Amino acid sequence: MILAEEWHTVDAALHIDWLLRRAGVRPQVTILWHANHTFCLRSYPVGPLGRSCHHHTVSRHMIVPL
């Protein structure tokens, strides 16, 4: 399991997802990306990130934006 947070890690999470798919081991790994504020969601396309990672948050205020 890989857990990432903050918008700075979005590209790294997408990169890891791509490397895992290329290595044929993607189904064995769960990638969680922790959203702790809405800046993250405004900075990056949520769609591609959502296809690569599970979004995760501990704030109910993030549920609606997610």
Add this chain to the structure above:
Amino acid sequence: MRFVANGSLPTATTGSSATAVRTIEEVRRLVAEPERVVLVTTKEGEFARQILDHWGVRLADIQGKEAGIHKCENLRALIADYTAAHGGVRGCGSSRPARHLQTRHHPMPIWRTWRCSWRLGATTRRRCARPVRSDGRIRLLELDQFREALPHGAKGITGLAQASLRPAMKPICGLLAILTLPGHETQEQLHLHRWCQWISRYHPAGVYDGEEGKRSDYMASLPPFLLQEALLSHLDEGDGR
């Protein structure tokens, strides 16, 4: 005029003097001074307002992230407006605020395009206030479940990584970009690798100094390392989940 720029209210700093504000008494002392006090924060301004209301603290204005621009831009605009109106900003005679803004600032033109486009409207606020229910797309953990998963005092990614360790597990890597600590550190089974330290040698003013270069280096170099040094050996043995 005083500008209070912060990442979280308990650790506010003043834009004019960069003095840490750590207690409610310090906040009250600051606002009691005969100057206009504005809070600039990257958090939701409404949340900051509720906290200050709870404390009984009244400020001239609160500029949260609903302003839609980076707080450094916020500060610059506030200072420029005040300077135009009054011919100067009291307490900003030293070079520290300017240096602070220069070193912490990083150009993010995309942020400017959100100005006034993503304020939380009344409908959204009402939806946020409603209890959230689990459905097929959202799975909720009770707070007690979340607390049970964390050791006492655990915080952030490091705490979660420590909490995820079990005796039968092989060492895992917690990967951070903190720059002032050792590049590699082992805490029992947990291995901490701190990235981008070579960049920080050239940008010693803080975590935001050279931020874009650090992000690019992190994005390019961490995933291959993670795959080769940490993941593949576990996945080959079938314990990757």
